[in-house]
């Protein structure tokens with residue numbers, strides 16, 4: 556273990572190491588590492604849920620490509636999305652930034668204005684943070700705190716055999732947006748989807764009302780990778796029909812134009828920040844019809860939870876292999 560490189564250990568390996576090492580120190584009744592948020596009980600009825608996410612220049616964003624308002628939006632949105640993933644309501648946040656000395660003060664002042672705009676939109680208060688200089692790159696770290704009823708918290712570990720696996724919207728736009736930037740074939744719609752994801756707070760709150768919605772998370776690394784977490788946390792098998800994954804017309808057109816397989820983006824690509832959840836097959840129809848009425852869009856079923864402990868993807872009824880995304884992994888390409 557000690558001689559392993561980060562490449563060999565991978566992001567999942569690293570996190571499970573941390574989880575094991577610190578398990579004995581976790582306070583009673585706290586839920587720690589392993590889900591979209593940690594859960595801190597307040598009393599018998601309510602808990603705080605807490606998440607943190609960091610965006611690093613040249614890893615998560617390219618400064619010359621992303622407008623400042625989108626950069627600030629995305630830094631907050633990826634955290635709000637983790638609150639949505641548990642079915643919670645955000646209440647407050649902390650914001651930290653490391654920024655090189657040569658960037659003008661007006662940049663930070665403007666960034667704060669944009670931060671205020673999104674905080675106002677989601678009605679969340681700023682309760683602190685940290686500000687520091689850096690040598691070269693910008694790093695932004697935001698932590699969001701939410702509050703919710705204990706009985707409504709949606710974990711990754713609660714998927715049940717027979718459940719339908721669903722998503723709340725189109726997948727792949729964000730990854731294709733990045734692809735379009737990196738390969739110099741810019742597509743404005745897809746780029747906006749990459750830079751300005753919408754956290755599904757309202758959808759999460761709606762789904763949390765139903766106890767028949769069993770497991771839930773948000774899609775940050777792409778379903779090939781994210782489904783693995785539901786699979787291992789719930790100790791179940793998952794079968795996904797790639798042809799059922801909803802995709803935008805813009806993604807289809809982009810893939811046709813450049814002769815690319817759509818599923819490369821829809822199943823492997825990350826950062827769409829839609830919700831991924833499992834729901835009992837008996838209740839799917841009722842929940843979908845109420846959801847459709849409220850949001851004027853349907854829930855999209857893409858597969859099912861099965862007994863045998865594996866994750867399988869089929870396309871045109873044929874099983875295919877999908878590589879997953881992990882930070883540090885050699886398997887990303």
Ligand code: ADP
Nearest residue numbers: 570573587588589590591592593607608637775
């Ligand atoms: P998400 O994509 O939903 O933000 P991650 O994949 O980043 O979730 O993290 C999975 C779990 O691992 C979360 O519970 C997160 O809090 C935890 N985690 C990630 N990195 C660390 C770390 N360096 N120390 C402790 N916990 C971590």
Ligand code: MG
Nearest residue numbers: 591637773775
């Ligand atoms: Mg998440």
